Amino acid sequence: MTERRRITPVILSGGSGTRLWPLSRTERPKQLLSLTHVETMLQMTARRTTGAERFAAPVVVASAAHADAIEAQLHEAGIEPGTLILEPAARNTAPAIALAACAAEPDQMLLVMPSDHVIGDVAAFHAAIEKAVPLVEAGWLATFGIAPTSPETGYGYICRGEEIAAGVQRVARFVEKPDLATAESYLAQGCYSWNGGIFLFTAARYMAALDLHAPGIAAAAREAVASGRCEGGRLHPDPLAFGRSPSDSIDYAVMEKADRVAVVPVEMGWSDVGSWDALHELAVKDHDGNAHHGEVLAIDTSNCLIRSEGPLVAAIGVKDVIVIATRDAVLVMPRGDSQQVKRAVDQLKRSGHATLDRPC
């Protein structure tokens, strides 16, 4: 058996999503919360790619505001982190990944993963990674195409082209979030996957693609790392240099434009846990279809997601309702339309409401 090159997980923890308000807060975003299991989303993400034979210590790219919490959570999970790269500013995924690529050896394989997704079938994920490795070693950019289970309009899609290796296809094109009719046709056609935001490539190949398609990002990241400061396992890229980087996603900046982009289609019980509805779907439910967390008293209640981080929640005679209670905020809405939480968050943002920021 030939010795396998190790893959460095690059966990992107930059998000401060508000779709799970009032639980997620700027100071304690979704990836740092325990949502589907006792472990936090970050801990589960890091644990997913352990095993010294294949995986090196994970690099985490995050906001400085979360550095202590991230180190504490990885420590608690018994996972020794590699470098913790602290973004001086939020510049979306392409620059964040560029920081990790610049800090790595050129031929190092980087497995880029959001820090806040669920993967139910880790073995399937690992098998998909192995399918991609030979192409990645040959200089391809690889992505993982999630088998779609519904006509989701909230995800980007990947149109898969011809097979280029066993279980690997060339990306024909990336398509943006479709409308419902388009999403339904994608689902019917069978050659579309969801873009789950998971990527595998060498550091050198990613930087080369950036140099070609987004040179401003590449230059800013190189300078930010070169002029950065290392301290106790933390890399502080130079704020001025990184501040000059354009802000863009890896999809727009690189993947949609580059050649030699492969997709490994995979069914692995993936979810981005992007809404309270998604969490209800994932959760273990009682025989009335209720998912409860915390101190909940449910009477004549069915198909509800009721979650408390403190107060007792008593629900009587309610159906298909989401109730999320924290010490300082309570959300009540019908199940099935929980993306609407954004409307509440937008209103609260206008007034700079404290429940958006401070942990609950």
Place this chain on the structure above:
Amino acid sequence: MTERRRITPVILSGGSGTRLWPLSRTERPKQLLSLTHVETMLQMTARRTTGAERFAAPVVVASAAHADAIEAQLHEAGIEPGTLILEPAARNTAPAIALAACAAEPDQMLLVMPSDHVIGDVAAFHAAIEKAVPLVEAGWLATFGIAPTSPETGYGYICRGEEIAAGVQRVARFVEKPDLATAESYLAQGCYSWNGGIFLFTAARYMAALDLHAPGIAAAAREAVASGRCEGGRLHPDPLAFGRSPSDSIDYAVMEKADRVAVVPVEMGWSDVGSWDALHELAVKDHDGNAHHGEVLAIDTSNCLIRSEGPLVAAIGVKDVIVIATRDAVLVMPRGDSQQVKRAVDQLKRSGHATLDRPC
């Protein structure tokens, strides 16, 4: 103009109802809460019978646990209380009123009132009192018959007999809480009133009726007051003596059995605010039919009662729902069936849950 004898309001504050949980608590029951107005139910009750020409300072019969709060609330409202009679034990209304009667002069007129009802038309209430006074001075027991507006099954009814003075009728009989069909027939017949638990009589007449129909209550109350201790406006009846009193309501113990019982039918915007539904009916509502209190963010929300004593409550896309949020408990239930809160309270009682007792 002849000098009018003054009437002493006797405010019964013994209740520790749980129908408005999680807002009402054993330590801070409904009458001590601000529900329909800035003033508490107790303050509104006391204010309803002020005016030195007609009303003496109110006597309040209450649990010792609430003594400080009651004095503070009356003080805040600028109302000088008469005696505060602190029941050593809860023995229902007949013994509580007997304490007030024993502490009064025999010919003193006592206007007995629950501490937690709403009367929208105070002038109509006062006019009804004036109609009753001549009969009360002649030794009648008077009650006030609320004009029913719906076939309520939660109230006792009074069947009115022949007219015995202008606007005053003899009570033909008291009837217990009816089933719906019976309540509907009462409403149709037009000669039934709701029993609102408001009474007017002299202390002597009440004690005489008690002596006749419930001598154990009369004896216990007399001894409890005679052996009681007065201290700074508070009367502490003797606990041993009062503890020997049977427990009974004034309706069962006296009114249903006595002769010369009069009823003054009155339309006065009365409500016992006996449920969250009742509070929604009474409340000022926005153009979507929502009654909000506290920090509430309502989006696409209609016909809801949303009340917070602390946390921000965000409701998105909900209709006909009741949400009551305190620091330690949240209640969510559909509007229209809010008596069901009793089921939650019963379950919490079994576990001795803290949210039943301590103020929220």
